[in-house]
């Protein structure tokens with residue numbers, strides 16, 4: 001996958017203003033950095049792969065870590081979230097992840113992941129590089145009754161579903177990037193390592 005250039009999201013991320021927080025349901029529940037952030041930040045500074053412990057990441061929540069100066073979003077999708085993915089095809093620009101540059105081969109599917117319950121994305125909008133906001137709630141007032149949860153970019157209004165797939169008719173041209181990663185164990189995701197390198 002082509003490396004994502006330095007951009008607005010990266011700058012915001014590095015200054016700390018765009019670090020996402022876990023959020024469940026209709027309201028956002030701000031949480032402190034999860035413990036995975038600190039070692040991730042150190043590893044990120046060295047350009048190394050980054051481990052994300054997901055064993056305690058509750059269903060519906062997202063954690064953000066840094067990898068190569070970019071925000072990486074890791075979402076523990078609920079069964080309900082996974083169920084909604086196939087129903088959105090008509091509204092999406094690339095529902096089956098056919099644009100090969102946006103994900104490794106293993107994520108060339110509708111859920112865009114190695115395991116359906118865990119979504120891993122580079123949190124950089126494919127329009128002009130802002131950091132999309134995690135909006136898991138269904139039909140919030142500001143996003144309308146059709147909204148089934150996903151990511152909303154506050155800069156110019158691009159919308160992505162809970163697999164990072166871009167909606168039709170928004171400024172962003174492609175799905176959010178899925179980085180290379182592996183499961184080092186059942187509850188440990190290693191960002192930045194391809195399976196053949198493990």
Ligand code: FES
Pocket residue numbers: 125126127128129130153154155156157158171172
């Ligand atoms: S940067 Fe996200 S919509 Fe423009």
